[in-house]
Amino acid sequence: MIRKKRNLDGRDSVYIGVLSAMCAVATAIKIPFGVGAMVHLGTAFLFMTAIVFGGVYAGLSGAIGSALYDLVLGFSPYTLWSFFIKGVAGLIAGLVAKGKWPETAASAWQLRTTWFLRAFLGCLLAAVWTLGGYIAAWWQVTGSLATALANIPSSLMTSGAGLVIALLVSPKLRKLLS
Template structure:
């Protein structure tokens, strides 16, 4: 029999706080290209996935990114961001940590680093593909969509580096929370 876990009030509070922090991190941006930006939201999303797992990262990424788009005038991207960033968070968290937050074994070694890197790369590829389709559909121009590829790759690269710097220290503190 499969042991199913349900969201608790504690989970909902964590997801709400993480979603708000995701929206705030996304607001730290450098505009680049047509409708594209390099921001710290991806670094935050990757870090949450590595530290908390797929459910938290998926929900925080979906809600936080969509909320940011809605509030900051990118409303055509709201639904796209909800799906793309939510799935990206789920992917990085699932690969790097699993579905749910769980204490990390002290003798886990450095295998988490390879899982975290793989999760970030898979999530970055998903995000790139998803936003190419989103940009194409919203702008009506495939050329514009392809022109935004460098900014997506730069954002994911910054996100990967940022997550790999922050995650080792934060993972230890997450053990105390879960």
């Protein structure tokens, strides 16, 4: 089967713009977690976008939304880092979760299981990429490897919460949008 290459059009630009703004807002929503720790919902939004819309939408909206959040809310040293890290994370998660693999499962249960495994793997790979990227960003911005490594638990909590939320909400969102 030959697939025709599709270019982004005006509708795609509007969707990506709206998703970018929603990503920035979701990143600004912080949930206290434990003593002094915070988890933001930007990662959950990125993962949901990847699972529902795919890698291009998630990559572009994650890059733009995360960079916009950093720029507007005073984290400007991280703006370019976030653009690159979150953009690639969205692309990874979306390509794995909604990739070009054919749906060959025989039963509805197998289709759901395949969907879940692809979504889980995509989000997990994106979380690992994000962790590695932000360790490099924290180290470069703060000049301290110790400070960078000390941020690992909060990054893992944010990615873990994002993964759980995305896997719970995405099936409902996919059904609603289809």
